Amino acid sequence: MARRRTHGYVPLTAAAAAAALALAATACGTGGGGGGEASDSLLVWIMQGTNPDETGFFEAANTAFTDETGIEVEVEFVPWQDAQNKVSTAIAGGTMPDVAELGNTFTPGFADAGALHDLAGYGVDTSQYIPGLMEMGRLGEGVYGVPWYASIRSVVYRGDLFEEHGLEVPRNWDELRETALALSEAEEDMIAFPVPGDAQYSVMPWIWGGGGEIAVEGSDGTWTSQVDSEGSRAGIEFFTGLALEDGTSTTGAVNWNEIAVMEAVAEEEAAMAILGSANPKAILEANPDLEGRIDSFTLPGQDGGYMPSFAGGSLLSVFEGTGNEEAAWQYVQHLTGDEFSTRWSEETGFFPGVANGVDAFSASADPILEPFAVQLKEASRGVPVTPAWTQVEAEKVLVGMQQSILNGEATVDEATGEAADEIERILNGG
Amino acid sequence: MRGRRALLPWVLLAPALTVIGLLLLFPLGRIVWLSFREYRLRNLVSGESDFIGFANYATLLTDPYLWRIAMVNTVVFAAVAVFTTIVVGTLVALLLAALRPVPRVVVVSCVMVAWAMPAVSGTYVWIWIFDVDDGVVAQALTSLGLVDPSGYNWFADRLFFYAIVTLNIVHGGFPFVAVTVLAGLLTVPRELHEAARIDGAGAWKRFWHVTFPVLRPVFAVVTVLSTIWDFKVFAQIYLMPGGDVGGSRMLNLGVWSYVRSFGHNDYGLGSAIAVLLTLLLLAITVLYLRALFREDGVG
Numbered sequence: 111m112a113r114r115r116t117h118g119y120v121p122l123t124a125a126a127a128a129a130a131l132a133l134a135a136t137a138c139g140t141g142g143g144g145g146g147e148a149s150d151s152l153l154v155w156i157m158q159g160t161n162p163d164e165t166g167f168f169e170a171a172n173t174a175f176t177d178e179t180g181i182e183v184e185v186e187f188v189p190w191q192d193a194q195n196k197v198s199t200a201i202a203g204g205t206m207p208d209v210a211e212l213g214n215t216f217t218p219g220f221a222d223a224g225a226l227h228d229l230a231g232y233g234v235d236t237s238q239y240i241p242g243l244m245e246m247g248r249l250g251e252g253v254y255g256v257p258w259y260a261s262i263r264s265v266v267y268r269g270d271l272f273e274e275h276g277l278e279v280p281r282n283w284d285e286l287r288e289t290a291l292a293l294s295e296a297e298e299d300m301i302a303f304p305v306p307g308d309a310q311y312s313v314m315p316w317i318w319g320g321g322g323e324i325a326v327e328g329s330d331g332t333w334t335s336q337v338d339s340e341g342s343r344a345g346i347e348f349f350t351g352l353a354l355e356d357g358t359s360t361t362g363a364v365n366w367n368e369i370a371v372m373e374a375v376a377e378e379e380a381a382m383a384i385l386g387s388a389n390p391k392a393i394l395e396a397n398p399d400l401e402g403r404i405d406s407f408t409l410p411g412q413d414g415g416y417m418p419s420f421a422g423g424s425l426l427s428v429f430e431g432t433g434n435e436e437a438a439w440q441y442v443q444h445l446t447g448d449e450f451s452t453r454w455s456e457e458t459g460f461f462p463g464v465a466n467g468v469d470a471f472s473a474s475a476d477p478i479l480e481p482f483a484v485q486l487k488e489a490s491r492g493v494p495v496t497p498a499w500t501q502v503e504a505e506k507v508l509v510g511m512q513q514s515i516l517n518g519e520a521t522v523d524e525a526t527g528e529a530a531d532e533i534e535r536i537l538n539g540g
Numbered sequence: 541m542r543g544r545r546a547l548l549p550w551v552l553l554a555p556a557l558t559v560i561g562l563l564l565l566f567p568l569g570r571i572v573w574l575s576f577r578e579y580r581l582r583n584l585v586s587g588e589s590d591f592i593g594f595a596n597y598a599t600l601l602t603d604p605y606l607w608r609i610a611m612v613n614t615v616v617f618a619a620v621a622v623f624t625t626i627v628v629g630t631l632v633a634l635l636l637a638a639l640r641p642v643p644r645v646v647v648v649s650c651v652m653v654a655w656a657m658p659a660v661s662g663t664y665v666w667i668w669i670f671d672v673d674d675g676v677v678a679q680a681l682t683s684l685g686l687v688d689p690s691g692y693n694w695f696a697d698r699l700f701f702y703a704i705v706t707l708n709i710v711h712g713g714f715p716f717v718a719v720t721v722l723a724g725l726l727t728v729p730r731e732l733h734e735a736a737r738i739d740g741a742g743a744w745k746r747f748w749h750v751t752f753p754v755l756r757p758v759f760a761v762v763t764v765l766s767t768i769w770d771f772k773v774f775a776q777i778y779l780m781p782g783g784d785v786g787g788s789r790m791l792n793l794g795v796w797s798y799v800r801s802f803g804h805n806d807y808g809l810g811s812a813i814a815v816l817l818t819l820l821l822l823a824i825t826v827l828y829l830r831a832l833f834r835e836d837g838v839g
Contacts, residue, residue, distance in 0.1 A: 505786030
């Protein structure tokens with residue numbers, strides 16, 4: 111930390127400079143991160159979770175980058191669950207990477223803390239990106255990350271089973287429930303529609319779908335959470351009711367995260383589930399037998415139409431104080447440029463972060479991605495745009511709410527009330 | 541001559557003291573320092589922070605979560621886990637002492653496997669054994685008709701949650717106790733047992749009146765060490781389903797400190813929790829050692 115402190119924030123005194131030298135000497139070999147002086151290699155952190163294997167992509171992208179610039183790139187994969195803690199500890203230890211993929215929900219937090227390099231000076235054309243994603247990379251006048259890819263959640267289902275049992279794609283909540291019930295009856299050994307406890311982005315659509323909001327900012331800057339509004343409660347009641355009353359889920363799903371849900375589909379245990387657009391590919395990678403047997407549909411609205419889903423995605427950010435900011439920015443441009451962003455989308459199923467790339471990509475892509483493209487364009491939402499939101503996710507407030515309902519420890523009213531209080535406390539700086 | 545002799549122990553101790561100072565005392569001092577400061581993510585980046593006196597401690601000590609959840613989880617769990625570990629470890633040691641050399645080697649090897657298991661892999665194995673849908677335990681209980689076929693999420697039940705943690709901790713902790721106590725048992729003079737036997741003492745009396753008093757210092761060491769380990773259990777709780785959720789009723793002081801620091805980005809308060817845990821451990825250790833050696837007539 112002392113080393114970071116000497117980097118541009120306070121005047122360098124002789125003692126501080128000596129301390130910086132001593133610390134820099136001990137910090138050698140931590141890759142491209144830190145040191146305060148430019149090196150000829152970059153350290154890049156890429157998130158790892160429910161997306162398909164990406165090593166091949168990075169080998170190609172990095173070789174091309176090295177050929178072009180002479181700068182070596184080392185990519186390290188970081189599991190999503192550990193991402194936030196890992197970045198925090200890296201900042202504390204001065205071992206942060208030069209470039210990191212950051213989930214859009216935690217970019218504002220790190221930007222606000224001053225950990226990220228402001229890219230505004232490089233003349234980024236922010237208008238070309240998907241607005242909802244770009245918004246998460248801006249703070250005041252600064253630009254602290256550029257959208258790399260968008261990820262949206264809809265429903266992945268077993269087309270073969272639907273056909274076998276004469277089921278249609280549901281167009282509203284009632285039909286969804288009937289379909290799930292019919293599936294659990296027809297496929298006794300399968301989980302018709304898992305209701306996971308540890309997957310907050312599977313919960314959010316129901317809050318919005320019922321007509322609620324996670325939190326809204328008043329004119330005086332105070333946040334009010336509407337997780338406990340009538341609409342939100344109706345949505346959560348419906349979703350958890352599928353597990354608690356209709357039995358279309360399984361008790362163990364309380365502990366499932368999105369990875370576990372995806373595995374259940376891949377292992378042919380679950381017949382239909384809320385999953386992201388990169389999941390079908392990963393599922394087929396894990397179980398090639400499912401080729402041609404899975405399909406997808408856009409989340410249906412309460413009374414028809416579409417239900418909003420969380421538009422996640424990642425931004426590529428450059429860390430402040432590594433001494434490699436310029437090279438890091440070059441690398442960000444390299445990955446978000448036409449060639450590699452198209453290739454990335456093709457290989458993973460994520461949508462490009464550039465707005466007009468979405469249409470181009472969805473027209474050429476696998477038909478299974480079409481409902482996801484519709485979801486992204488027609489019915490996608492973001493989380494409250496405030497640096498403090500990161501903490502709501504880190505403290506797993508919505509997860510705690512969902513789990514206590516599913517475990518039968520709290521009613522929907524109690525759990526949503528508690529979650530709303532907690533969200534307000536955090537967002538209002540409590 | 542005398543001066544040199546007085547210096548010698550310090551010279552010999554110097555390497556160890558340096559290592560301890562760097563690896564232990566510096567971080568400890570840093571934690572104490574942090575606990576008196578307002579330290580958030582922003583301070584982590586800038587490295588600058590403000591002294592706020594005992595504000596973190598005031599927040600901590602008035603938080604009902606400390607008294608109702610974290611402290612209870614820590615203390616009750618540690619008491620149960622230490623007691624169980626010592627009892628199981630001692631029983632295994634007595635078994636080992638009674639065995640012939642070849643079977644003893646076999647049993648010791650099995651015990652060592654439990655000891656060698658890393659905490660993280662061990663915890664995942666226990667989670668898997670207790671998996672709500674497909675775990676061995678769930679399937680056995682369901683087929684016996686003891687659990688409803690729809691299953692029961694024991695990870696959501698504080699008592700069951702800590703029962704699983706206790707199994708995990710005792711499984712990982714008893715080998716150390718067994719091996720240490722066994723080493724002690726082998727030093728108890730055979731004549732003492734023979735004399736007791738002639739006087740008509742049964743197995744329990746021989747253990748309680750002959751073995752235990754001789755091994756008192758050994759039990760002191762394993763109890764103090766187990767207490768320290770069980771108070772600061774982290775991975776075995778954090779990795780369990782629900783063990784990493786901010787407001788969950790499953791956190792102990794160590795995990796709570798981590799969640800406060802890295803989840804809530806409140807490193808000052810997280811450090812205050814860590815200091816509280818350290819003080820608690822120091823107090824328990826001192827009280828325990830004093831009580832023990834006073835009984836013994838030493839010190």
